[in-house]
Amino acid sequence: MEKEIISLQLAHLLGESFKQKDIYDQLEKPKYKDHGDVAFPCFSLAKHLRTNPKQIAEDLSSKLDHPILSKSEAVHGYVNIFLDQDFMTEHILSRVLTEGYGSHSFGRGENVVIDLSAPNIAKPFSMGHLRSTVIGNSLANLAETCGYTPVKINYIGDYGTQFGHLLAAYKKWGDAEAVRQAPLKELSEIYVRFHHESESDPSLIEEGREWFKRLEQGDEEALALWKWFRELSLEKFQDIYDQLDVSFDLTRGESYYSDKMETTISLLESKGLLEESDGALVVKLDEFDLPPCLIVKSNGTTTYATRDVTAAIDRYQSYSFSKSLYVVGNEQTLHFQQIRRVLEKAGFAWANDMYHVSFGMMLQDGKKMSTRKGRTILLEDVLKEAGNRAGDNKIGTGAVLFHDLKHYRQNDVEFSLEDMLTFEGITGPYLQYTYARALSLLNKTSFEKKTGLSDPGAWELVKQLHAFPDETARAFHEFDPSIVARYLLGLAKYFNQYYAGTKILQEDQLDERLTLVYGVTLVLKEGLGILGIEAVEEM
Ligand code: ARG
Numbered sequence: 001m002e003k004e005i006i007s008l009q010l011a012h013l014l015g016e017s018f019k020q021k022d023i024y025d026q027l028e029k030p031k032y033k034d035h036g037d038v039a040f041p042c043f044s045l046a047k048h049l050r051t052n053p054k055q056i057a058e059d060l061s062s063k064l065d066h067p068i069l070s071k072s073e074a075v076h077g078y079v080n081i082f083l084d085q086d087f088m089t090e091h092i093l094s095r096v097l098t099e100g101y102g103s104h105s106f107g108r109g110e111n112v113v114i115d116l117s118a119p120n121i122a123k124p125f126s127m128g129h130l131r132s133t134v135i136g137n138s139l140a141n142l143a144e145t146c147g148y149t150p151v152k153i154n155y156i157g158d159y160g161t162q163f164g165h166l167l168a169a170y171k172k173w174g175d176a177e178a179v180r181q182a183p184l185k186e187l188s189e190i191y192v193r194f195h196h197e198s199e200s201d202p203s204l205i206e207e208g209r210e211w212f213k214r215l216e217q218g219d220e221e222a223l224a225l226w227k228w229f230r231e232l233s234l235e236k237f238q239d240i241y242d243q244l245d246v247s248f249d250l251t252r253g254e255s256y257y258s259d260k261m262e263t264t265i266s267l268l269e270s271k272g273l274l275e276e277s278d279g280a281l282v283v284k285l286d287e288f289d290l291p292p293c294l295i296v297k298s299n300g301t302t303t304y305a306t307r308d309v310t311a312a313i314d315r316y317q318s319y320s321f322s323k324s325l326y327v328v329g330n331e332q333t334l335h336f337q338q339i340r341r342v343l344e345k346a347g348f349a350w351a352n353d354m355y356h357v358s359f360g361m362m363l364q365d366g367k368k369m370s371t372r373k374g375r376t377i378l379l380e381d382v383l384k385e386a387g388n389r390a391g392d393n394k395i396g397t398g399a400v401l402f403h404d405l406k407h408y409r410q411n412d413v414e415f416s417l418e419d420m421l422t423f424e425g426i427t428g429p430y431l432q433y434t435y436a437r438a439l440s441l442l443n444k445t446s447f448e449k450k451t452g453l454s455d456p457g458a459w460e461l462v463k464q465l466h467a468f469p470d471e472t473a474r475a476f477h478e479f480d481p482s483i484v485a486r487y488l489l490g491l492a493k494y495f496n497q498y499y500a501g502t503k504i505l506q507e508d509q510l511d512e513r514l515t516l517v518y519g520v521t522l523v524l525k526e527g528l529g530i531l532g533i534e535a536v537e538e539m
Contacts, residue, residue, distance in 0.1 A: 053077030107148030120157030156253030164212025402428030
């Protein structure tokens, strides 16, 4: 609100030729507290007017005047603006107390489809899938906060050549009882063994390919085994989703498209996009500097890409999305570029509304975790251990989620239980602790909600509360929940500073101070909720 008013005032002072919107976009948040609350840099303006910035800054600051401003100063070509703290505090706190604070309506109910989690059956649920699950779930929450209708789809990896390998491996070394006991462990072990042995015995790969072919052709034995593996795996995954408290609008795996790819292939054919290359069918993407997208392999089988192209069309037909997000690790960047270009070439304008929301890897001692090489940390074990160490499952799970979400999503994340669980510094438990601390203040005495706080020591905290709606919008626009995570860390920091420097429970303005504390609890809870973390009342 203050930025609207200031830009309007400045535009008025500068005359018709300067648009309010441009001025608005140039307003900055000063780095230092004693430089005020909002700054307007005069450099590009000075260039335009062919004068010097210092002079314009002085001129503007002497004329700027509005009830929400207490003063403005010209410093090194900037107009540094100080807001009237009492006026703003009143305004901000009453907004914070309003239902739906932090949410927006710009999504206008449009559908945002989110492809998230997508673990592969017969393999353990990896830390990479955890990242996709928690980032995707938080983006769905953000979409909702911004007024969209999120549609969460779990695109299970339940099809493709690797299941041929698994079937071959099971036929050789599988033990039904062991699979029943610990499905993901047993199946991934024989899968790892298969890859290990195929290094010295390439005929195994050929056998695997044969099994996949049988699966695609609907061979009974292949199909029955595959279904069994799938069911056992989905049950195991459900345990994890229950623990994370994540649900999906649709669980629809790659196999759903096994009999629908024919249509896609004919469509690409009819548009003249399919070309033969060494017996395979591809869509060439030379004009985009991308390698060809493989649609049908030389042995007649389809690919991961064929299924994704088919699924994308299906999603548009079902949901006419305004955005379609794929929350998938950045090692699949090329794949998603190809998919999008193939759809664009096929004439689908909505291909432009597809976004690969990529993220970095979870590292263990600086190295990538890999199922094939047997280097994985099991999420189940992590959640159990985190719960034990935190003494509470919710706090433990929240700690794991927050650790993941606080990093800018593109960065790799080093896995560390110690880092996740410390109560100081930048962790989930620290936020939970701050929340519980604020609640306990509120429980000490009854109070009446009053927003007229006059306390210079509260200003940084009040401004941080004020920033919440802008941060939720930005987090959605950048598809990055870490913006909310870092915002909450800032909020907790300012709250704890305020708490350390002020006797909150003193008589004078008791209601007003507790109203501020109450506002902090509302925003902390809401923000944690966006991250998919439940705020715990007591610690
Ligand atoms: N199952 C895949 C994997 O684990 C991820 C699938 C991502 N989604 C998609 N539409 N391709 O690598």
